[in-house]
Amino acid sequence: MNKITLSLLMFLCSLSIDAKTLHFADPAGTAISNVVVKFSNQAVDKSLTKPVAIMDQVDIQFAPYVLLIDKGQQVAFPNRDDVRHHVYSFSKTKPFEIKLYKNTPTDPVTFSSAGVVELGCNIHDKMIGYIYVTDQANTFLSDSEGNVNLPESMGLASTMEFQYWHPRLSTNRLEHKKANLSDPIEATQIITLSLLNNDASTKQQKRKTRFGKTY
Amino acid sequence: MLFKNSLKFRINKLVVSIVLLISIVILMAIWFATSRHADTQLSRELEVGHSVFVNSLESRENLLVNAATVLTEDFGFKQAIATLDSATIDSMLNNHSERISADLMLVMSLDAKVIGKTDTLTTDSGSYLTPEIYDNVLRDGGLITFNLINGKLYQSLFLTVDAPNPIAIAMIGFEMDQKLVDRFSQLTTLDITLLFDQEKSAYLTTLSPADAEIVLQSNLPLLENAKKFSRLHLTTQAFRLENYPHFTGYVMLSHNTDLLFKEFYTLIKDVAVISVIAVFVALLLGVGFSKNVTKPLERLSILAKRISRGDYQNTIELNTSTTEIADLSVAFKQMQLNISEREKTISYNATHDMVTGLYNRTRLLELVQEGLENNGAFQVIAIQINGFRELNETFGYKVGDECLQYLAGEIKTKGGCTARIAGGEVIWLPNQTVTLENIVDIQSEMERSILVSQVKVRIKLVIGIVSVNDSNNKNSVFDKAEDVIRSLSIAASHARTKSNNIQYYLPEQEAAYIQRIEVLYELQHLLESDNKDELAMFYQPKLALSNNSVDKMEALIRWNSKKLGFVSPEMFIPIAESAGIIKSLTQWVIRRVIRDLHHWQLPEQQIAINLSAQDIVCGDLIEYIDDCLKEFDISINQLSFEITESDIMSDPQRAIAQLNLFVEKGFSLAIDDFGTGHSSLSYIKDFPVQTLKIDKAFILQLDQNEDDLTIVKCIISLATNFGLSVVAEGIENKASLEILRQLGCQYIQGYYISRPMPASEVTGWLAQYHDKKVQE
Structure with missing residues (x-):
């Protein structure tokens, strides 16, 4: 059927x-x-300077849910909520911690290795977001459709x-599937x-x- | 046995039985109600205990989860795990476990590798994270279950360590220890047994080890319904610990039934005590009641015994309120009265004559016996109504009785004691000796016409007197009362023959009486024996005055007893008649006469045989005569019969009927002793006789006595008119013979002709007489 x-x-x-x-x-x-789709036929051009990507925090949620960036690209974490957030990552790709802050923290974070970064907030457990760092040029993200x-x-x-x-x-959030x-x-x-x-x-x-x- | 049957015992038994029965029923009712109530309460308490247990587990879980969650959400904790610094993790776990009082802690990576653990655990502890637990933990963020580790039960909490997604699984264990079950037991007042597995290898219990062992021997599924352990006074129910993955454990709650039934036992004790008291009270009441009933009964039974002893005078007064007993008492008194009256009647009847109300024979004998024993002189007088039997037969017994009653009444007025034995006789025991003059006066005073039942009867009295212990008469001493009465009968029977009908008893009369007894005995003996030689037939000729020939003779019996000597027929014939042996005597006479006729061969002679009244009424006599005649070939007209006038007159109609049979047969009949038997002339025409024999009393002095002559004349004239021939007997001289010849008498008989002669002399005498007549 x-x-x-x-x-x-x-x-x-x-x-x-x-x-x-x-x-x-x-x-x-x-x-x-x-859904991140990655074709490994062409590496990211390191020479190109990429704009700073934005991972917003709106309504005590990360926005977008999944942020797709190129290897070496910088991400800013502006806080648009009234409350403070404490964004962290224990992922091997990029462990980092931005302690309690409001508005936009001083420096954007540079993601120099490819991989999946899980974002959490030590204050708000339900806040989960992902940054996918890719080293391939032909990497795409599925839209709302x-x-x-x-x-x-x-x-x-x-x-x-x-x-x-x-x-x-996958349970560890890291695994990919091939097609x-x-x-x-x-x-x-x-x-x-x-x-x-x-x-x-x-x-x-x-x-x-x-x-x-x-x- | 006797006591057991007594009314008192039975009443008490009944009362006690009722009380006991009621007590038992009450006890049973209490038992059922209480045990039902106890069962309900028991199961409710067990349910409540279970709920309490589950709730307390839950609240403990809440506490544990909260404590553990605080730990796993600690940023430093997460950071340490994320860095996979094993030594740091271990020290941190030891530190944190102390912080939240956990007994063991373990952190495993998502691929079930042990990252860190407290010192209480071994390295292979990763096996606690089964695939099922793993899935559930990741799905639900955590899980609570029980784990049996090193023989100890742990309430285990599995939690994800999120950063922010699960990066590891932490297991935090809290030991279920004796303290926990003890506290629970205090809380619920139930005993608790925690069973960690179905094999019952590990458990925690507040029961004593021995009790626990017994309880644990039971089949678990069966225990899921409450089970009683009567010996342990426990009721135990097992509840499965649910909602714990990979763990099958039970909590068993035991209730001490003693506590529950304590009140009930007190109640039973109270009821038992009350029952015992009630039994005693009932016994007291029962004793009172039975006394009320049985006391009068006992007294009535004493009364009945008295009555049976013949004591009718003493009554017993009963004070009883019980109507039945009172009725019984009244009935008893009435019975006492009635029996007394009836006994009076019976004893009156026993000593009194029914007809006259005088003393009877029994009492008379007693009175006479008393007199004999007192040795005083007294008289016994028998006063008889003469011809009492005829009086009864003529006028009926009612008249006879009334005559007797008249006589009794008259004699009673003379004082002394009066009695009646039988017949028309009253016996009088005067208080004072009466002289002959007194007796004559009394006789003449009472002999008068009396009107009884509209019949006027003139009674004649015969009086016999016996004087007892008369100092002038040495023959007046008697030993026995019976002897006195017999002497009195003898005197009275002699009085009958006296002209004044009064006779004093004389010992000679006694001799005559004894002689009669001897005669009877000898006669009976003779008639029964084969040899009757003592008896003989004598024949007295009758002279025909018409031609001076002798063609008739009267046969007369003679008895010459070896013992008694010559016994007169006038003596033994009446005795034979009264003893009922006259029939065999008559038969002997008839046969002997016919045999003599046969020997003589005198066909012209006719022999007359005397028959008594009893002979006539004996139906088969004619037959017997006929047989004898045939046997000796003798003609009927050679026999004739004589019956005394008095015999016929005793029952004339019957006598006439019987005599007619003789006439029909062809026998000639004569009335003997005519003129003395008070014949009613009207009967004469009916008598089927051919001959009248004038009594010799009229003939013996015929030539000297004018009166006799007149009577004889009349009789002959009467006989002639009726066409009867006349025989006169007792002719002793020629003068009388001539008178009779002139008067037209046909035959004469007497010593003047011949004395009676033996059979052997008859032919000789006849020949001699014939010769003499021819010579004249």
């Missing part, structure tokens, strides 16, 4: 869309945003291998993935009710 629906969708897409698009969805068909539009310029070829990542793809472009290349290639249901906010709730026990 799913297969039939899938093929029908693919057929419709190939008719209507010319551009090459990767679509991420869960088995129920819900679109998944914040779950789509990644691949530019023709990157030199698309059928069966081309790529990696994708999502915070809830290939379809052969022949379709306009929209659908990639289905299952996400772990271990969101920090729900975990907080569970802990309050003694891990879901009913007394």
Whole structure:
């Protein structure tokens, strides 16, 4: 049944869309945003000076949820809430700590190694955000529709291998999955993935009710 | 046994039984109610205990989780783990575990490798993080369960260490120790047994080790329903500890049933005491009640015993309020009275005559016996109504009785004692000796016509007198009362033959009486024996006056007893009649006469045989005569019969009917002793006889006595008129013979003709007489 629906969708897409698009969805068909797609065919150009990326803190949440930057790029952590935050990372990619601050802290943080950086706030446990540091030029992030539009310029070829990542793809949040472009290349290639249901906010709730026990 | 059957015992038994029964029922009711209540309370307390236990575990969990969470959320803690500095982590865990009083702590990486641990643990402790726990911890952020580590039970808390996502899992254990169960036991007043696994290898308990061992022997699933351990006074229920992954443990709660039933036992004791008191009170009341009932009964039973002894005078007064007993008492008194009256009647009847109300034979004998024993002189006088039997037969017994009652009444007025034995006789024991003159006066005073039942009866009295202990008469001493009464009968029967009908008892009369007894005995003996030689038939000729020939004779019986000598027929015939042996005597006579006729071979002779009244009414006599006649080949007309007038007159109608049978048969009949038997002339025409025999009393002095002559004349005239022939007997001289011849008498009989002669002499005498007549 799913297969039939899938093929029908693919057929419709190939008719209507010319551009090459990767679509991420869960088995129920819900679109998944914040999926990082990385093609390893071209390294980031170190010579280029990249603008300072912004990881906002709005409504006691990191914004965006996943921030995609190039290796060596700087990130600023402006606090737009009324409360103070204490942003930290224990990730090996870039451990750092910005102790209690308001507004924009003095210096942006430079991320010189590629990898996943988990961001937390020591004051607000439910605040979780990710910075994906990539060393490949053709790295993309799925939009709120779950789509990644691949530019023709990157030199698309059928069966081309790529990696994708999502915070809830593995327990340690670090692992990637590999995939290939379809052969022949379709306009929209659908990639289905299952996400772990271990969101920090729900975990907080569970802990309050003694891990879901009913007394 | 006797006591057991007594009413008193039974009443008390009943009362005590009722009280005991009620007590038992109450006790049982209490038992059921209380035990039901106790059971309910027990299970409720066990449930409550379970809830309390679960709640206290929960609140302990809350405390533990809060403490542990503070630890795992500590930034420094997170930082240390993130840096994977093992030595630092270990020291930090030891430090932190002390801080929150945890008994053990362990940090594992997400791939279940031990990152750090307290000193209480070994390196392989990573095995506690099972895949299931791992998944649940990561999913829910934490998990609480129990772990059995080194034989100790730990309440274990698994928590993620988040930075901000889980980077490790911390396990924090709090030991479940004896202190914990003791505190719980204090809280709930229940004994608690914590069972860490189904094998019962490890447990914590507040029970004594011995009790715990017994309780733990029970099958666990069965214990999930409350089970009683009566011997231990415990009721135990096991509850499974739920919601703990990878752990199967039980909490067993034991309630001391003694405490629960303590009040009930007190209650039972109270009821038992009350029952015992009630039994005693009931016994007292029962004793009172039974006394009330049985005392009168006992007294009545004494009264009944007295009555049975014949004491009718003494009564017993009963003061009883019980109506039934009172009724019984009244009935008893009535019975006493009635029995007394009835006994009076019985004893009156026992000593009195029913008809006259005089003393009876029994009492008379007693009175006479008393007199004999007193040795004083007294008289016993028998006053008989003459012809009492005829009086009864003629007028009925009612008249006879009334005559007797008249007589009794008259004699009573003379004083002394009066009695009646039987018949028309009253016996009088005068207080004072009465002379012959007195007796004659009394006789003449009482002999008068009396009107009874509209019948006028003239009674004649026969009086016999016996004087007892008369100083002038040495023969007046008697030994026994019976002898006196017998002497009196003898005197009275002699009085009958006296002209004045008064006779004093004389010893000679006694001799005559004894002789009668002897005669009877001998006669009976003779008639029963084969040899009757003592008896003989004599024949007395009858002379026909018409032609001076002898063609008739009267057969007369003679008895010459070897013992008694010659016994007159006038003596033994009446005795034979009264003894009822006359029939066999008559049969012997008939047979002997017919046999003699056969020997004689005198066909012209007719022999007359005397028959008594009893002979006539004996139905088979004619048959017997017929048989004898046939046997000896003798003609009927050679026999004739004579019956005394008085015999016929005793029952004339029956006699006539029987005599008619003889006539029909062809026998000639004669009335004997005519003129003395008070014949009613009207009967004569009905008598089926051919001959009248004039009594010799009229003939013996016929030639000298004018009166006799007149009577004889009349009789002959009467007989002639009725067509009867006349025989006169007792002719002793020629003068009388001639008179009779002139008067037209047909036959004469007497010594003048011949004395009675033995059979052997008859033919000789007849021949001689015939010769003499021819010579004349």
